Amino acid sequence: MGEPVNTNDVWVVVEQHDGVAAEVSLELLGRARELADRLDVRVGAVLAGADDAVRALAPTLVAHGADTVYAAAHDDLAAYLALPYSTVVSSLIREHRPQIVLYGATTAGRDLAPRVASALRTGLTADCTDLRIGDHAMKGEEYRDLLYQIRPAFGGNIVATIISPLHRPQMATVREGVMVMPEADGSRSGTIVEVPVRRSSSPVHDTDGITLTDADLVVGLVRRVQEEKRVDLKGARIVVAGGVGVGSREGFALVEELAHTVGGVVGASRAAVDAGWIAHDHQIGQTGTTVRPKLYIACGISGSVQHRAGMDQSARILAINDDPLAPIFSVAHYGVVGDLHKVIPLLIAAYKTKGTGGEPVPAAAASDGGAS
Amino acid sequence: MPQLRIVVLVKQVPDTANVTGEAMKEDGTINRAALPAVFNPEDLNALEEALKLRDRHDARVTVVTMGPPAAVQVLRESLYRGADEVILLTDKAFAGADTLATSYALSLAVRKIGGADLVLCGRQAIDGDTAQVGPQTAEKLGYPQITCVSRIDELVAPGGAAGPGAITATRSIEDGFETLTSTLPCLLTVTGEANDPRPASVKLVMTYKAIAAEAMPGYDDTYLDPESDEAEICMVGRDGRPVCRARIVQWDHVALEADREALGLRGSPTRVKEIESVVLAQSEARMVQPDEAGIGELVHELIEEHILG
Helix, strand or coil, rough: CCCCCCCEEEEEEEEEEEECHHHHHHHHHHHHHHHHCCCCCCCEEEECCCCCCCCCCCHHHHHCCCEEEEEEEEEHHCCCHHHHHHHHHHHHHHHHHCEEEEEECCCCHHHHHHHHHHCCCEEEEEECEEEEEEEEEEEEEEEEEEEEEEEEHHHHCCEEECCCCCCCEEEEEEECCCCCCCCCCCCCCCCCCEEEECCCCCCCCCCCEEEEEEHHHHHHEEEEEEECCCCCCCCCCCCEEECHHHCCCCHHHHHHHHHHHCCCCCEEEEHHHHCCCCHHHHCCCCCCCCCCEEEEECCCCCCCCCHHHHCCCCEEEEEEECCCCCHHHHHEEEEEEHHHHHHHHHHHHHHCCCCCCCCCCCCHHCCCCCCC | CCCCCEEEEEEEEECCHHHCHEEECCCCCHHHCCCHHHHHHHHHHHHHHHHHHHHHHHEEEEEEEEHHHHHHHHHHHHHHHCCCEEEEECCCHHHHCCCCHHHHHHHHHHHHHHCCEEEEEEECCCCCCCCCCHHHHHHHHHEEEEEEEEEEEEEEEECCHHHCCCCEEEEEECCCEEEEEECCCEEECHHHHHCCCCCCCCHHHHHCCCCCCEECCCHHHCCCHHHCCCCCCCEEEECCCCCCCCEEEEEEECCCCHHHCCCCCCCCCEEEEEEEEECCCCCCCCCCCCCCCCHHHHHHHHHHHCCCC
């Protein structure tokens, strides 16, 4: 590698599959832009992959806010693997010395980031839900412009602000869907830096570029199976979710009927998923999907902190629960205390008559805009 | 064929998943001291995978935890489920460790026992949910990693024509799964999907209940008498050599020959600046009557506001 240069920039390590960026990577470029503007530095994006994927994606990253794209293209980087990717990312960080490095808190991001943090002996905060810039006083020293890494912890019962005052870069993985996706601006200009990557059977002292050795490639991908996303919770305008109060797999049919009627997508609490009433890809909350629909209807969900973390940003929340003390009511805009097996049919009937005993709403209108 | 060496890294955690009324303070925050300490759930899944492998291979399962002296309880529970040997890393110097300092201490323990063919741990602990200690320990050991493993497909034990051996495992990813194969040694983090952990064996509980933690800075694996089918209650000879089949080994930072600057709070790049308890806000929900009139009015209003329909 060349001589280290202290860029002090804000970086995003981009996750891509076949030349398409993970949504969270683009969301992070938006937040990185804000942080970099606040710190008066530039935004860097690290992009690794096969040559065609890297070429296809680099301009998109500039359009979403990157000033510099470090493009590492090599066939051995075609599919994400922890070892070669951590070699690439660690080498680039050592060479360009950004002050902040952000990763999506995806399966790949949470596999890669800790490996890099350990190699660089720097701090890392997992699964952040917010990032800010602020100061910190410690042992009589004042530390300016640190990255506040904000995340739920302790099963979601607390929200912690983590800092890394003495180590650089400051690194965090960030949960999908919590940062706002920036508008792409095709007129933005940026620099695409091609990072030479080569293979060698053993480590070589290299003055330019990155060398992947046999040791980086001891793990091989046998196969990767990705199913078409059957449940689009993130894109849903209306989510109708069921919890323990639904009572049974059969009871979930009622939740599904309400979702179908109002053109919504079916969600579930972890307890309902663990009970086997519905598949995991419907799960909302800390260990599931984070949603922010226009309307969230919680049926028989008590509202644990873990669940609320995944839905409390919804524009409107309607909670139906037979326990008037259920925590879900604390985040709800509308509450119905009652048996959901009676309340849901009333909702369905009211919707079909537009709530005032008028003519039933045509089926086409009922499914308008929903992502079911 | 040499014995397959499996190390399982486990953690004792407060039971954050079952916060009961008694653990809630009046201001709506959690009284952590009131939460019972439990075996981190996914670490039990990791132990189960290790024990399943030992059912099929000639293997030795060593369980390591770092924590206060009370964390010995998860080691006892490991013995009750069938672990061959257990090691407690406990020292004030380890206190306040973040994931980087924790992985440093754990990696030293694995090195001290001569390395491993396979290191297993839970994907994440329920108190921090970071999922970082596994990959960081792998990096410190120079081992490859496969995280979020939901199934071990195949293990080729090292030795003979198999060379270093290999493992094939399937991990869950967004909207699917992927299967990876790695040479040994390798570190795997295991998810709750992988298995249903076996319960403690009554026989092993009876066998081990009397054993105590012993400080033993040196490491000597000969105390595991492979000729003996019967587990014995632990005894330590006058020369300090163990004469038992299993006991609880305890190491401090001196035993690990650790760099003190890399341990505990001192070795932790991250600091907690602030903690806010999640306080349940007073409900400001508009309550709607669970009858035709109440629901009808609500639905009408939501349609008028273009939230429904």
